[in-house]
Amino acid sequence: xxxxxxxxxxxxxxxxxxxxxxxxxxxxxxxxxxxxxxxxxxxxxxxxxxxxxxxxxxxxxxxxxxxxxxxxxxxxxxxxxxxxxxxxxxxxxxxxxxxxxxxxxxxxxxxxxxxxxxxxxxxxxxxxxxxxxxxxxxxxxxxxxxxxxxxxxxxxxxxxxxxxxxxxxxxxxxxxxxxxxxxxxxxxxxxxxxxxxxxxxxxxxxxxxxxxx
Numbered sequence: 001x002x003x004x005x006x007x008x009x010x011x012x013x014x015x016x017x018x019x020x021x022x023x024x025x026x027x028x029x030x031x032x033x034x035x036x037x038x039x040x041x042x043x044x045x046x047x048x049x050x051x052x053x054x055x056x057x058x059x060x061x062x063x064x065x066x067x068x069x070x071x072x073x074x075x076x077x078x079x080x081x082x083x084x085x086x087x088x089x090x091x092x093x094x095x096x097x098x099x100x101x102x103x104x105x106x107x108x109x110x111x112x113x114x115x116x117x118x119x120x121x122x123x124x125x126x127x128x129x130x131x132x133x134x135x136x137x138x139x140x141x142x143x144x145x146x147x148x149x150x151x152x153x154x155x156x157x158x159x160x161x162x163x164x165x166x167x168x169x170x171x172x173x174x175x176x177x178x179x180x181x182x183x184x185x186x187x188x189x190x191x192x193x194x195x196x197x198x199x200x201x202x203x204x205x206x207x208x209x210x211x212x213x
Contacts, residue, residue: 003213006206013046016087030057032114049093059096071133153207
């Protein structure tokens with residue numbers, strides 16, 4: 001992939017992400033749906049993931065490439081599900097926070113559906129105050145690695161070297177390799193999950209074309 005092709009892929013990411021979000025909002029059955037994270041604050045960039053707070057409802061997972069349920073990342077009485085979606089240009093990671101009814105949502109959110117009340121705490125602070133759920137079972141190592149590989153690549157393309165190194169090391173990449181080569185090595189060790197592997201490989205190729213141009 002050439003740098004020009006990679007830049008064209010990235011240029012299409014925000015539109016594809018917004019299209020996915022618009023379509024998904026119409027399918028969610030919940031008391032309310034809030035957009036959180038950098039996008040909820042009106043910021044973010046082309047690489048930003050989507051953070052959604054679902055109040056008294058269920059996430060939209062039918063079209064997900066992979067799903068990780070980790071209740072310890074969400075609030076007590078609710079939960080958390082991370083999911084990867086194919087939105088065309090690249091994959092999109094979505095953090096679904098399952099929020100108990102009657103509880104204020106974080107202040108850095110934007111209402112997409114339904115009704116509710118914002119509090120005065122950020123997402124992390126709100127989770128700490130509510131208390132987090134009990135850790136769930138250990139996720140499948142291959143699925144966990146496939147979920148984390150694009151996130152590690154995103155750190156690389158953003159120039160966040162320490163975060164990228166920490167994640168590549170955590171995934172078991174050889175320490176003597178360039179971080180991107182390490183991520184490709186991790187990917188090459190994963191058996192099965194062909195569709196997800198193909199999409200993750202494309203993600204890594206786009207990042208490689210950008211940072212090595």
